[in-house]
Amino acid sequence: MKVLIVDDEVVIREAIKDVICWEEYGYEVIEPAGSAEDAILKMERYAPEIMITDIKMGGKSGLDLAKYVKEMNLLMEMIVLTGYDDFEFVQEALRKGVGDYLLKNSNPDEILAAVHEAKERLLEKRKERDRKKMEDIRGIEESIQQLIISSDALSLNETALQLIPQSHHSVYKVVIIKQSITGDQLKEMEKIWNKYLFGLWVSIQDQTIIVVHQNSQTNSDYLLKMASKKVCQQLRSTLLIGEAVHKLEQLSISYRSAQSLILYQWILTDLDVINPNDVQHRAGIKSSNFIKEKEEELVGLITRGQAEDLEMWLNTFMQYLLRHPHATPDSIHFVIQSLYITKIRFMNRAAQSIGKPEWDVITLPDTNQWLSDINVLLSYFERLRREYQNVMNEHSNFIHVALHVMEENLNESLTLSDIANKVHVHPNYLSESLKKKTGKPYVELMKEMRMKKAQELLLSLPAPVRQIASQVGYTDWKYFASQFKKYTGMTPTQYREKEKEDV
Template sequence: MKVLIVDDEVIIREGICNVVPWRDYGFEILNPASSAEEAMDVIDNIMPDIILTDIQMNGKNGLELASYIYEKKLPIEVIVLTGYDEFSYAQEALRQGVSDYLLKTSLPEDILKAVEKSREKVLYAKDQFQINQNEKQRIITHSMTNFIKGIGTEEAMDSIKELIPELKDSMIQILVLDTQLKSVHLAEHEQLWNKYLYGKWVSLNEKTVIIVKRDPCLDDDYLLQMASSKVYQSLCEPLFVGTIVSHLTDLSLSYEKAVSLILYKWLLTDCKMIGENHIKHRIGLSNSEFLKEYEEKLFSYLNKNNAKGLRNWLVQVIERQVTHPQATPESIHLNVQSLFIHMIHFVNKVALSVGKKTMNYHSFPTISNWLPTPKESVIPAFMEVMGDYQRIVDREVNFVHIAIHYMENNLGKTLTLLEVAEHVHVHPNYLSEMLRKETGKSYVEFLTALRIEKAKQLLRYTPAKVKDISSEVGYSDWKYFTSQFKKYIRLTPTQYRDRQEEDA
């Protein structure tokens, strides 16, 4: 229990400090104050529990000090200790909430008795103060939560303006921490924050939300940076910045913007504060280019039964995606999910080709679930599919089906027999022999049949030009493609397309 002595006479201050055995009775004597103004500074920084003050002092008097405490509704008991035994002073002291009125000639035991009585009042007042603060915090949290959800009422707005006058008629901005602080830490960090600029801290949806009062001209930007830096030093968590709004009813817009940025903390790992200006230049990553670059490599690891290599390669792929300067969480998720789906399609196609059942898998995890820990969440999903693939494939028998699948997926390339044989790790002659046994055709005949079949599909279902289709199925000379197509189908590509349209 902290006690502060206030008197402009040094002899009186020291006398009261020394005449009573404060420590023996559980009291801590703070450094005495020589004026009411000095006492006010002590109150703002240390918050004593009990104050013994003289009335007549240079500057503000003791009753004005008592009035200051009374108006702020602080849980501090004030005892007036004076040499003026006048009824008018006593009356005024009582009006200012003074708990006792003693003469300086009072005995030490009388002073101690008055202070002991005040201690009981302080303890009760602190309990009531905490109850009131808790209720105030509950009302603020409830009202702010409703405004953030977009369901705030006029009544709630009136409550907010009364409980938080700082937010009345001001610009407001939501900042979000992707962690929920305990109430004691919430209060500590709010106090730290408010040393720079005003902000009310509340918990919502397992996050911490800061409702910040902003300067209309945004001249407080440097203060925002300083406050955010202090929070980062304490919590090692970045702040996500919402849009600035001019009315409480628009808080939901600011909150939604802040929350939409949360996944960027896994991309912008060095940022203490992440706002729209950090991401506006990012256009996302191309899905088609991603699959073109990585799909063949994925199938290569499958065919080689290289589980360790696949795992390490996937880690590198995801890391490259995350660190790419144009990456967005959505484009990263689309790319990795697409690779996973293509892997499943490949495995199930192989399963069907060898007369085995296709496999069913759990839905791919959401980006918010896997991006923080890809090694623990998404990579095991790939490894599960690889395990199933190895159980499906008997490499001595089914390499022909793998070769056919590889040819189907690479018809736009030159595709030599040697290249396909290397893909399935067999001798070219052996592949050619087994392919003829499986299909009844030589390698060149079967490859041509695949190309013509794909060309038929493109002619039937797309508006692509014949020249473009010839390139798509591996012919650099579209006239040669036309002659080959007519040889097999007995129609030119254009005639075939016209015939299909007539039949339709």
């Protein structure tokens, strides 16, 4: 703690300086002053916290110093040195805010005790100042918060009203920084900002709000751009600027406008500052064949893919959505939510087909969480993939069900997709599983099943070949006959006659 000694008598000021080993008690005595004028210069340069001054000096007196300290609202404790006949001066000094007085013949212990007491008083003043400052800050924050939420300009406390400029040419904007800035950092950022234009900074919950004042008659948009750029460089954070309003009670409009831009920081990643003009042309992502294709791909990944395949697919798809020229947070949310619900429904149909309970629909987290971190979204889709494959692996007889469906419907033109829908798996997954089980691709397997069924019918029924062809799914009996000959080496009629001869 710095101590300044002021006396026009060099012997006295040097004696007070040298008679006590100030450093041992945690004090730093700066070069003493020989006059009140010199003391003021040293106060401006060194900012001492405690001053010991003679009450009577040539030129300005200790009383003048006390008046100066009070007028400048300096946080300082003063001790005046006085003689026996200076009591009236002492009373006046105390009225001017001087904390204590000492007789000029006081011994070192008395001087040191007075300085210790001054230090304690100063520490208490600091606490009170900080408490009052925090109350003012809280009052400003609460009134600003009330204003931007309820549009109630009357809620602004007197301090806030004094801080925010108001004129016929005033333009106000609310700027949101999704980062809580407090203490010295907030002061520093406010200082940088206010080099360009006025901004009242307040920290509200997990974000920092700047109430910006501009003059409609000046080129203040350029100043806003420069201030934003400087702050962005310091904070490495995106600034979201709301639309301009002309009255304090309209600040809530600007605030809501800025809030609507929050999720765009994950879409417009090349911008440090986002304002309504940057997004007004975006109409949202419309449903397209591409997105429908992606839905089919996702079904395949859920039913047969690995975790790394799903991660790669989701990263690629999210990049497509985020870079779409008309992407909006709501439209991205709608696409992802639709994908998620579609997959849940698909899985529930699969569960029903094998007698398993349906999956609980777990709501996706807040959009901001998975737009800022794709791993959050990935965890939800990966859970679907893992749970679906676990259930289907436990109940792997869907292959037998598929084969049974094929055998029972040979007279119909069933495609692989038709059968996959009946057993609630992806067509590609069914194709791979059938080939793994039988060693044959679907088309070849279906043809073999039809030919075997045709052989059976030719021997058990006296029906004409045309009817046999229809019962095994061929509408063109001549084509059926050609396929049958390729399979058996004989026409249907030859096969029937040969079997009769063998019998």
